[in-house]
Amino acid sequence: MAEIVLDKVTKRYPDGAQAVSEMNIEIADGEFIILVGPSGCGKSTALNMIAGLEDISGGELRIDGQRANEKSPKDRDIAMVFQSYALYPHMSVRENMAFPLRLAKVDDATVNEKVEEAAQILDLNQHLDRRPANLSGGQRQRVAMGRAIVRSPKAFLMDEPLSNLDAKLRGQMRTSVSKLQKQLAVTTVYVTHDQTEAMTLGDRVVVLRGGHVQQIGSPQFLYEQPANLFVAGFIGSPSMNFVPGTLEDGVLKSVLGTTVLTDRVRRLVEAAGGPREVIAGIRPEHFEDVSLVDEKHREAGATFRSTVDVLESMGAEKYAYFSLDEQLTGSEELAELAADAGSADVPGSGSTIVTRLDAASAAAEGRELEVWFDPERLQLFDPKSGKNLTFDG
Amino acid sequence: MSHAVTDAPDEGSAASQAKSKKAKLSEGKKAERRLGWLLCAPAAIVMLAVTGYPIVYSIWLSLQRYDLRFPGEQEFVGFDNYIAVLTNSYWWTAFGTTMLITVVTVAIEFVLGMALALVMHRTLVGRGLVRTVALIPYGIVTVAAAFSWYYAWTPETGYLANLLAEGGAPLTEYGPSLLIIALAEVWKTTPFMALLLMAGLALVPDDLMRAASMDGANAWQRFTKVMLPVMKPAILVAVLFRTLDAFRIFDNIFVLTGGSNDTSSVSMQTYNNLIKGLNLGIGSAMAVLIFLTVALIAFVFVKGFGTAAPGSDDGGKR
Numbered sequence A: 001m002a003e004i005v006l007d008k009v010t011k012r013y014p015d016g017a018q019a020v021s022e023m024n025i026e027i028a029d030g031e032f033i034i035l036v037g038p039s040g041c042g043k044s045t046a047l048n049m050i051a052g053l054e055d056i057s058g059g060e061l062r063i064d065g066q067r068a069n070e071k072s073p074k075d076r077d078i079a080m081v082f083q084s085y086a087l088y089p090h091m092s093v094r095e096n097m098a099f100p101l102r103l104a105k106v107d108d109a110t111v112n113e114k115v116e117e118a119a120q121i122l123d124l125n126q127h128l129d130r131r132p133a134n135l136s137g138g139q140r141q142r143v144a145m146g147r148a149i150v151r152s153p154k155a156f157l158m159d160e161p162l163s164n165l166d167a168k169l170r171g172q173m174r175t176s177v178s179k180l181q182k183q184l185a186v187t188t189v190y191v192t193h194d195q196t197e198a199m200t201l202g203d204r205v206v207v208l209r210g211g212h213v214q215q216i217g218s219p220q221f222l223y224e225q226p227a228n229l230f231v232a233g234f235i236g237s238p239s240m241n242f243v244p245g246t247l248e249d250g251v252l253k254s255v256l257g258t259t260v261l262t263d264r265v266r267r268l269v270e271a272a273g274g275p276r277e278v279i280a281g282i283r284p285e286h287f288e289d290v291s292l293v294d295e296k297h298r299e300a301g302a303t304f305r306s307t308v309d310v311l312e313s314m315g316a317e318k319y320a321y322f323s324l325d326e327q328l329t330g331s332e333e334l335a336e337l338a339a340d341a342g343s344a345d346v347p348g349s350g351s352t353i354v355t356r357l358d359a360a361s362a363a364a365e366g367r368e369l370e371v372w373f374d375p376e377r378l379q380l381f382d383p384k385s386g387k388n389l390t391f392d393g
Numbered sequence B: 001m002s003h004a005v006t007d008a009p010d011e012g013s014a015a016s017q018a019k020s021k022k023a024k025l026s027e028g029k030k031a032e033r034r035l036g037w038l039l040c041a042p043a044a045i046v047m048l049a050v051t052g053y054p055i056v057y058s059i060w061l062s063l064q065r066y067d068l069r070f071p072g073e074q075e076f077v078g079f080d081n082y083i084a085v086l087t088n089s090y091w092w093t094a095f096g097t098t099m100l101i102t103v104v105t106v107a108i109e110f111v112l113g114m115a116l117a118l119v120m121h122r123t124l125v126g127r128g129l130v131r132t133v134a135l136i137p138y139g140i141v142t143v144a145a146a147f148s149w150y151y152a153w154t155p156e157t158g159y160l161a162n163l164l165a166e167g168g169a170p171l172t173e174y175g176p177s178l179l180i181i182a183l184a185e186v187w188k189t190t191p192f193m194a195l196l197l198m199a200g201l202a203l204v205p206d207d208l209m210r211a212a213s214m215d216g217a218n219a220w221q222r223f224t225k226v227m228l229p230v231m232k233p234a235i236l237v238a239v240l241f242r243t244l245d246a247f248r249i250f251d252n253i254f255v256l257t258g259g260s261n262d263t264s265s266v267s268m269q270t271y272n273n274l275i276k277g278l279n280l281g282i283g284s285a286m287a288v289l290i291f292l293t294v295a296l297i298a299f300v301f302v303k304g305f306g307t308a309a310p311g312s313d314d315g316g317k318r
């Protein structure tokens, strides 16, 4: 059990690459925290610094209030699960899990007891005497977890532990990891590039980009109150739609039409000293087929009308894609975001609007559709800095 | 089948078609295999001619009384030559010396080679230069290198001999001679060992070493409990190659001592009988005995360590 504090922790690699810049995170005892961000943003580097596998170039790492910068990994009493699992190929599953205990000179009886216990939790009893090479991906993953939990460390570090599993197994393992963490209540730092994992697993999520912390908060908070364009685009699937627009007297003009801002949004933008040019963001799930919105709400909302480009029927819902003629330009932030996330994931970076409609919608490809949205749900961003002008944290 | 009107014949023909397709496939595979053999044949025949023939010929010679000085007395004597060799104390002295040199040099080469491999593996800058420099001894012709050691240890003129006590002539005594021979061997072949071991080091994933540090292993424990076991197949190959090579040691001894003071190896004994003594029968018997010993060493290595090597027990499931 441990509290982990990163105080302005910085990592500069010998080749000059600054992988992590002044990272401040306070991880409470027993907390499940997620580091998420696109590939190369410094997640693994940050984790390795907590583990002691990489030296810290600047700042201080404190574990339970004690400076740990100079401690070697074995003196930090932290267990780690690797993406590659890193199981010892020459040892059986039992020996793999027992390895940390043997190194700690625990007596045989206790080792056996602890390994059996961990195997019980992870449903590995039948496989204890097999070699890792003969196990399936999911089983190997569980052995890696087992090796981490046997010695009841102060904290778990996990670097993309589920990335090598197929989609279905990943979903199952996600649930078990979450359960396991709750059961053991051990401080856990979990690294992933997958926003779904970040949203579903963590008590709190740290969004990273280029070595800088973008925002820290609960998954729901990040979803509702992204601090900037990057977080808004990264969290949520499909991603938030972004359209350029101009603000004048509380009215937004964009490809979505002329929208009167609600009082709350207007107040926030004005308090933020909002510029005339903005980027408006709205999530796919905040649109609806106008014919399915009751009278009362329809009045309060705004609508736009366009031809459905592509329609994907998922059974429980429908995704309608619209091509709006105006190209989104003028935001370096957005261009970078698109590059980071792979532009396909950021609909707003082209001129496509993704909407999630009720399954009852009569939308059809090639036909016009009137789509409703609630202006209260609009988020407005500064195109220059990417700052969320409607942030209400 | 000829009047395909009802359903049943249709099904039948489909089935027979499937069957014939299967047959055709295996026919194709057969043809492919035949072509493979044909393509290999020239190389296989040449190999047999240059290795198989001499082996068979020496075995045949070893069963003859055949001394070129008395060619008229050639006759089949069965295992007499082997008995003569195996009851001769010179042979056993040479065998002991060879074994001693083999065990000592391979052990030292393994330790030094491992250290050198670790250094080369870790070196980030000038890796190519470090490797090239380390390989220089291996690139020098053994006889030339042996002569340089010989002169270095020659009393009065040699720079190494002068470091010793006055009047010392190390190459004229059994112990010091063996030491110098071993030194020359180690100096020359450690780079080869290091190269083979470095290939093995590259097979140990970084994550494995990191996992071991997280599990609480110190540097020595990481080395002995993770790195060595994981690279065991590479170690096996490196040590086996060097053992087989060391057992056939000839040129260093030939140059440094000429086999005097009981320092001759089994290869030198063979040479003395076969080439100098012109006794083809005895010489061939010795050659065959060396061959058998080498085969035995290889067998013991592969059986003794091979099955325990990681990856050899996964039944191709990887």
Ligand SMILES: Nc1ncnc2c1ncn2[C@@H]1O[C@H](COP(=O)(O)OP(=O)(O)O)[C@@H](O)[C@H]1O
Pocket: A013, A014, A015, A017, A018, A019, A037, A038, A039, A040, A041, A042, A043, A044, A045, A046
């Ligand atoms: N050993 C290293 N030497 C130099 N640069 C590195 C090293 N490891 C990682 N980097 C750089 O640091 C940045 C962050 O890497 P990493 O932490 O692995 O990212 P992530 O895990 O988020 O994908 C990347 O730009 C990467 O190129």
Ligand SMILES: [Mg+2]
Pocket: A043, A044, A045
């Ligand atoms: Mg990574």
